[in-house]
Amino acid sequence: MSEKDFIHGGDIYTEGLLKGRALIDFSSNINPKGVPESFKKHINEGFQMIERYPDIKYRSLKKDLIYYNEKYFNLKLRSEDIVLGNGASEIIDMILSYLKTVVLPVPSFSEYGLSIEKWGGNVIYSKLNEDMDYDYLDILEKLKEADGLVMGNPNNPNGGVIEEEKFISILDYCENNGKIVVIDEAFIEMNGYDGSLITLIENYKSLFIIRALTKFFGVPGIRMGYGITRNKKVLKYIIERQNPWNINSFAELCTHYVLYDEEYIKDSIKWVEEEREYFTGELSKIPIIDKVYKTRANYCLCKLKDMKDEELYNYCLDKGVLIRRASNFKGLDNKYVRFAIKSRELNNILLNILKDIPNKKVLEK
Amino acid sequence: MSEKDFIHGGDIYTEGLLKGRALIDFSSNINPKGVPESFKKHINEGFQMIERYPDIKYRSLKKDLIYYNEKYFNLKLRSEDIVLGNGASEIIDMILSYLKTVVLPVPSFSEYGLSIEKWGGNVIYSKLNEDMDYDYLDILEKLKEADGLVMGNPNNPNGGVIEEEKFISILDYCENNGKIVVIDEAFIEMNGYDGSLITLIENYKSLFIIRALTKFFGVPGIRMGYGITRNKKVLKYIIERQNPWNINSFAELCTHYVLYDEEYIKDSIKWVEEEREYFTGELSKIPIIDKVYKTRANYCLCKLKDMKDEELYNYCLDKGVLIRRASNFKGLDNKYVRFAIKSRELNNILLNILKDIPNKKVLEK
Numbered sequence: 001m002s003e004k005d006f007i008h009g010g011d012i013y014t015e016g017l018l019k020g021r022a023l024i025d026f027s028s029n030i031n032p033k034g035v036p037e038s039f040k041k042h043i044n045e046g047f048q049m050i051e052r053y054p055d056i057k058y059r060s061l062k063k064d065l066i067y068y069n070e071k072y073f074n075l076k077l078r079s080e081d082i083v084l085g086n087g088a089s090e091i092i093d094m095i096l097s098y099l100k101t102v103v104l105p106v107p108s109f110s111e112y113g114l115s116i117e118k119w120g121g122n123v124i125y126s127k128l129n130e131d132m133d134y135d136y137l138d139i140l141e142k143l144k145e146a147d148g149l150v151m152g153n154p155n156n157p158n159g160g161v162i163e164e165e166k167f168i169s170i171l172d173y174c175e176n177n178g179k180i181v182v183i184d185e186a187f188i189e190m191n192g193y194d195g196s197l198i199t200l201i202e203n204y205k206s207l208f209i210i211r212a213l214t215k216f217f218g219v220p221g222i223r224m225g226y227g228i229t230r231n232k233k234v235l236k237y238i239i240e241r242q243n244p245w246n247i248n249s250f251a252e253l254c255t256h257y258v259l260y261d262e263e264y265i266k267d268s269i270k271w272v273e274e275e276r277e278y279f280t281g282e283l284s285k286i287p288i289i290d291k292v293y294k295t296r297a298n299y300c301l302c303k304l305k306d307m308k309d310e311e312l313y314n315y316c317l318d319k320g321v322l323i324r325r326a327s328n329f330k331g332l333d334n335k336y337v338r339f340a341i342k343s344r345e346l347n348n349i350l351l352n353i354l355k356d357i358p359n360k361k362v363l364e365k
Numbered sequence: 366m367s368e369k370d371f372i373h374g375g376d377i378y379t380e381g382l383l384k385g386r387a388l389i390d391f392s393s394n395i396n397p398k399g400v401p402e403s404f405k406k407h408i409n410e411g412f413q414m415i416e417r418y419p420d421i422k423y424r425s426l427k428k429d430l431i432y433y434n435e436k437y438f439n440l441k442l443r444s445e446d447i448v449l450g451n452g453a454s455e456i457i458d459m460i461l462s463y464l465k466t467v468v469l470p471v472p473s474f475s476e477y478g479l480s481i482e483k484w485g486g487n488v489i490y491s492k493l494n495e496d497m498d499y500d501y502l503d504i505l506e507k508l509k510e511a512d513g514l515v516m517g518n519p520n521n522p523n524g525g526v527i528e529e530e531k532f533i534s535i536l537d538y539c540e541n542n543g544k545i546v547v548i549d550e551a552f553i554e555m556n557g558y559d560g561s562l563i564t565l566i567e568n569y570k571s572l573f574i575i576r577a578l579t580k581f582f583g584v585p586g587i588r589m590g591y592g593i594t595r596n597k598k599v600l601k602y603i604i605e606r607q608n609p610w611n612i613n614s615f616a617e618l619c620t621h622y623v624l625y626d627e628e629y630i631k632d633s634i635k636w637v638e639e640e641r642e643y644f645t646g647e648l649s650k651i652p653i654i655d656k657v658y659k660t661r662a663n664y665c666l667c668k669l670k671d672m673k674d675e676e677l678y679n680y681c682l683d684k685g686v687l688i689r690r691a692s693n694f695k696g697l698d699n700k701y702v703r704f705a706i707k708s709r710e711l712n713n714i715l716l717n718i719l720k721d722i723p724n725k726k727v728l729e730k
Contacts, residue, residue, distance in 0.1 A: 012417060013420040030417065034412075034416050035415060035416055046615075050586030050587045051583055051586065053393065053585040055378040059378070086608070087610055089611075090608050093608050111609070119607065218413065220418040220419075221411075221416065221417060221614030222419055223451075242481065243454040247588075248453075248586060248615065248616065249586030250586075250587075250615045
């Protein structure tokens, strides 16, 4: 398996699908409820849509996003506040290409660093503290040398959310000094819509929020992300660089139905709340696990006790379960793994596998 | 309607769909056979696919493209010869961003010029001759000051194909002088697979071919294009700049079925051959039309006699038919319109509308 597969969690193809092998995928952080029925049952409308080019202004799609952000985030968006992306990846890449020197708390989603480097930007790292919380003072200090910042909310791989009280001084500083604050909220729905910073865009032109349908609505293959800001200069920069028709028609259709699917939304929030509590609670009792980090997302970072990530990866793979080694996240080493939170049934399969591995120290006695 | 709508033929939304008005769309060059049934009937497989991220290497998708290009173009591609795009737009944009000064025959697809300008490149125009054929000598001469060239094959808006005999000296010159030749073959299937320059990639590293599923397979909304070249430097440049997962899963699925749909392919080629002959023949008898340009594609550029494109546009719109004004193609003025070739039934509707417009000169007598 290549480094590129590894970085992007592509093991499901290399280890699973392309070998015709069924694996339970705990490496990818997707809502296990799967593709919403509300989209599936209207799929035929997509055939009419793909027969023509999408509306280059995506007027209808933007209306759906405006509805959703008003209903769940109490924010009245205007269509000109929105930039659409072929997945959040495009938005991440575009906004980070705008910045020359970026403060990057680590560990974090590897695409941030890759995009900054790709465009010749400089990265200033700020390490998360030992509980995997943001070090707000360190970030503020390092921003003096940077023209922007990118943070996950919740962050990947640990699932921690931004504490608004501590964060606001960073935002004030950036607002007053022409710096850009990029907040990736691709997983925010997993926290039951709590903790979003989105309403702050009304007062902070420095703020740029990234969203996606991918995780919460279980559709990573549909490619639909968006950015929200009131910063006209940033919006102009991105829109001028984008290609026309960057959102495919099935993504438009999917958005149109899933954002209005109140049952799916309610059930998913209930699932993630319950399973997160159960799963992290059980994980903390497992002998080979040294530490379970606090998470508000649908995944969980763990530090292993006397075991390397690769050992556990291979052990689980042998049992038909794919996990995410976390050693390639900047700032982590080979003691870390990340587990997705899935359904109770699947979570129990993984928990039982993990429980059966004796702690090496115990073994060696 | 804004200039951006106009450039991209977005009138179907502004004038039709968003007003709830049914229009026959002769402005967009899409196969009227519509979305292939071979794709539609397998749509459920797409729901499984979108539940996970696409394979970052798109191994299966590339195999389908290799099969297709071998079967219909007699070319044995290697997967490393292919770059995938979120529509041909992405590929056009990427390859043109690589070039600093580009020879651009005009009229041609407006995206070429927009992409070159967007990336700060310079354009050297080469006007098509009065029959809308490429001026090969002029192109060759102007290449001395440029580092590349982009040509449509067939070209848009006129539908002319490249004459390989005359073109080869251009290609030799570019090959020997490190220049890049970009050939957009998005409409090549409309010429019954004839006239493609694709096999020349084996001998010319300077050659970069652009393809898409869009037009021939009737799926502009699916967003699937690709580039083919043996130029490693160009491939590296593009791949390093692309975002991961740029092809959505429905586009993968669609490709997987339509490229193997021999019946659809055969029927479509038969349709375009028959209707092109019929439609252009009938158009040339119409009083208000001064000249019908030779086309090998599924659209037809016409010069009007004593009538402005906007007049004809409004006249047709009033009758429920949308046509493409061609005055915003560089090198054309308000005497030009472009008609898509559609089914016999629809073609006759347009022809009857056009026949009923008396020539102004006749009227004025």
